[in-house]
Amino acid sequence: MKKSNNDLALRSRREFLHDLAWASAALATTRLHGQTKPLERKLGIALLGLGGYASGELGPALRETKNCYLAGVVTGHPEKGERWAAEYNLNKKNIYNYENFDQIADNRDIDIVYVVTPPALHPEFSIRAAKAGKHVISEKPMATSVADCERMVAACKAAKVKLAIGYRLHFDLYHRELMRHAQEQDFGPFMNMNGAFSFVFGPRAWRLDKKLAGGGPLMDVGIYVLHGACMAANGVAPIAVTAHEEPKTKPELFNEVEETIRWTMEFPNGAHCEGLTSYNQSGNHLRVEGAKGWMDFQPAFSYSGIACQTSRGPLNLSSINQQAAHMDDFADCIRTGRDTSVPGELGRRDMQIITAIYEAARTGKRVQV
Numbered sequence: 001m002k003k004s005n006n007d008l009a010l011r012s013r014r015e016f017l018h019d020l021a022w023a024s025a026a027l028a029t030t031r032l033h034g035q036t037k038p039l040e041r042k043l044g045i046a047l048l049g050l051g052g053y054a055s056g057e058l059g060p061a062l063r064e065t066k067n068c069y070l071a072g073v074v075t076g077h078p079e080k081g082e083r084w085a086a087e088y089n090l091n092k093k094n095i096y097n098y099e100n101f102d103q104i105a106d107n108r109d110i111d112i113v114y115v116v117t118p119p120a121l122h123p124e125f126s127i128r129a130a131k132a133g134k135h136v137i138s139e140k141p142m143a144t145s146v147a148d149c150e151r152m153v154a155a156c157k158a159a160k161v162k163l164a165i166g167y168r169l170h171f172d173l174y175h176r177e178l179m180r181h182a183q184e185q186d187f188g189p190f191m192n193m194n195g196a197f198s199f200v201f202g203p204r205a206w207r208l209d210k211k212l213a214g215g216g217p218l219m220d221v222g223i224y225v226l227h228g229a230c231m232a233a234n235g236v237a238p239i240a241v242t243a244h245e246e247p248k249t250k251p252e253l254f255n256e257v258e259e260t261i262r263w264t265m266e267f268p269n270g271a272h273c274e275g276l277t278s279y280n281q282s283g284n285h286l287r288v289e290g291a292k293g294w295m296d297f298q299p300a301f302s303y304s305g306i307a308c309q310t311s312r313g314p315l316n317l318s319s320i321n322q323q324a325a326h327m328d329d330f331a332d333c334i335r336t337g338r339d340t341s342v343p344g345e346l347g348r349r350d351m352q353i354i355t356a357i358y359e360a361a362r363t364g365k366r367v368q369v
Contacts, residue, residue: 043331044071044109048125049116050080061323067331071109074101105132118212123148130159135334139166141223142347144214149348164330164340165347171325173317174306182234188290190232193273195225196283197301216257222277224301226353229273232288237349238265240368243360263357
C-alpha cells in the first residue's frame, strides 16, 4: 500500500524522537556487564593536524558534543597550538608536536586521537596513537594503500583500542534513511545507482601531491559516491569495476593526479552504480532506484543542507552536526564496549574499491575487487 507524504513525515518524526530519546538516555546511564551505572566523565579528544577540516568543522563540532570534548591538539606549527589553546581554553600540557607526540601515552586527559593529516600520514600517526594506548579516529580516506589500512587495523587490535574512520554521513539522518530503505527493501533492492561529487579546484595544495594524497578527486570526494553506493547496496561491496580517466584540461595543475574519472561498480545481485568525480566540475548528487521506488539526493554529500526527493514524496528530516554525532557515537562505543558502525575494516574495503578503480582506469580492463 502506498504511503502518503503525511505518513512518511509522521514516521520520520517518530524515528527522530526515538533517536533523541535514545541519546538522552545514553547521557544518563551506560550499561556494562548488565549493570546500570552513571556515565563517566566526557572523553577527551586530541585533534592531530590542524588544517581546514579540523579548524572549520571538527573544532566547532566539539563545542556541541555531549560525550566528548576537545582536550588537546597535535600540530607541527607552534603558533597554531597557541591559537587553539587560547580559542578552546586548552591546558598547555595538552599541546603536542609531531616529535613529542608519543608522550601522549602519559596524558590521562586524552582518550581519543583524531588523525586529520593528509591521507599518506594517517597510518603513522594512527599506529603511534594506538601504541600510546589511545583510541583512534582516522579521517577518510583511511590510507593510500590497502596494506597501510591493514597495518592500522592490526595495530589497533594489538593495542586493544578502537579504530573508527571519519565517515560522518553514517550519522546523517538522510543517509541513515537510505541505509534503512536498503535494509528493509521497501523500494525493492536498489539496482540502478548513479552519483557524482566534484568541485573546481583552485590553487596548488597537498591534495594534488600524489605522495601525500594517494590520488586526486577519487580519493578526496569520489570516495563518498562509492561509499554511498555500498550503503544503498545494504553494505555489500562491489565484485568488479570498470573505469575511465578523462583527458586533462589543466595538465599543468593536475600533473600528478587525475582531474576527472568515471567508473562503474558491479554488485553481486546485478546492481550497478555509475560514478563520477572531478576537480574541474561541479556535482553533488546520488540517485538510487529499485523496482518499487527511488531516492534522489541533491545535494547528497554536504556537511549540511542535504535534501532528498523520493518516489513517495520528499524527506523532511532534521539537520544535525554530522561530525558531532560521529564523535559522540564513538565515545559511546568506548564507554559501552560496543562496536563502531564505521570501523577500520570499512575504510579498508573502500581502499580496495579505489585501488581497483585506478587499476581499471590504467588498464582499460574490468577489474575484480
